[in-house]
Amino acid sequence: MDFLGAHVPELLPGNRPLPPVQGAVEAPHGTTIVAASFPGGVVLAGDRRATMGNVIAQRDIEKVFPADEYSAVGIAGTAGLAVEMVKLFQLELEHFEKVEGAQLSLEGKANRLSTMIRSNLGMAMQGLAVVPLFAGYDIDREKGRIFSYDVTGGRSEEHGFAATGSGSVFARSALKKLFREDFTEHQAATAVVQALYDAADDDSATGGPDMARRIYPIVTVITEEGFRKLTEAEVSEIARAVHERRLDQPDGPRAALL
């Protein structure tokens, strides 16, 4: 990226002069992202809603992207900036891999993303924050790992599960009660869909599964075999099963009291 900075600095975020603004800038915001690990991998999922103030700006936005073969980024925050950040991140990982002939370590990727978020601090102070969630399969340690970030680029590794975005409080609470160490891939995918359902239940900016329009959350799985996005058929099956049970129990599965 030093090359990009030296040759076409205007392509890099953080190098643009900011116009003075009065009040909040209206731009579409992405909302909730959740991740959960299971033995042998990690799932990363996101709802499909983007909001601009009280308006639903987009119903079918995709907020989870593969970063490379073994990692993915889910974005919450200002959609335009976040998508650009992901594009640049993808480019950088691929570029490194091609030039060096080897992949960055998962830690290396996570650190790089941290720097990119920090470079957006000026924008974040004006209300255009980007807060992603990064998940990947660590080939050296043979397990899925999750990294969460704050607006200043602070990075922390999460164990088991994590959430970011406006509905993250509710999603995280739901996952906390549902999460088990011995999940299978399918169970982990179901758990994140449940968590997104709960987030949509309590947070107006998070969209639940839209049965009428057939818009379901994006669910991705990263294992030893690499990144895989669940097909619409697979996600719709999980979402329908969750929805079916919620018709009887609107608050979702009950955890044991003791």
Next chain:
Amino acid sequence: MSTPFYVSPQQAMADRAEYARKGIARGRSVVVLQYTDGVLFVAENPSRALHKVSEIYDRIAFAAVGKYNEFENLRIGGVRYADLRGYTYDREDVTARGLANVYAQTLGTIFSSAAEKPYEVELIVAEVGNGPEDDQIYRLPHDGSIVDEHGSVAVGGNADQISSYLDQRHRDGMSLAEALRLAVESLSRDTNGAERTLTAEHLEVAVLDRTRPQKRKFKRILGRQLSRLLDEQTAEDKAEGGPGQDAGEAAEAGTAGGTTGPEAAAEGGKEGGKDSGKGSGKDTSAGPEDAGTD
């Protein structure tokens, strides 16, 4: 030898071309050929770390012979060009044609600039299309010209002989195993007609495979997969050739050690005829350098 005050441009260019060609001829060869699902790259390269064939972008790959540091420089430049293009516009806007043009400009400028020594490299840039008729292969010699190739192409030490061998035997719609066999056969023939046995350890093999579901079509064929593909071939050979195979192998083992010998000698003779003694003195040092260029 006295230093002439005036060197005609023709002579200067001829000398530079001669210098570059000799550098390239010292290294081993790379062959690139189309097969039914894409483009196959096979290089004779005992090193695992220093690649002669590499990925540039989604559908584009690069193969080179000559001096490693020089073509590595060009490769990184190509990756930068492609990544920057793809980021600024779209992934689809990165084409082999564009890249080959950039390489041609760079090589041409370096070749004709008096301040620099010409690059001793020859490149191949290939792009895999949606069908075999959309595949593109460009060969870029040291002087910055572009040659649009079809079917098969070879560059490096023994390129002319290998090319003609490939041209005679390559046909459209070959399977990967067939194409690989042809490539290995062509690489294992020496200038003097003898054959060597090339095993998986001596080969660097990669494909641009249009059937890959990922965006990035480049894939290295390594270790077990390569041995399996090669074994498939030898099994077929055995069935065809019968007992002749073993005798042939024994003969090859004998010639393999002295590979560079006859080649260097032949070249030395050629040079000697051309510029009286200057070339042959230089060529004796070609032997040890040979290992360096690979």
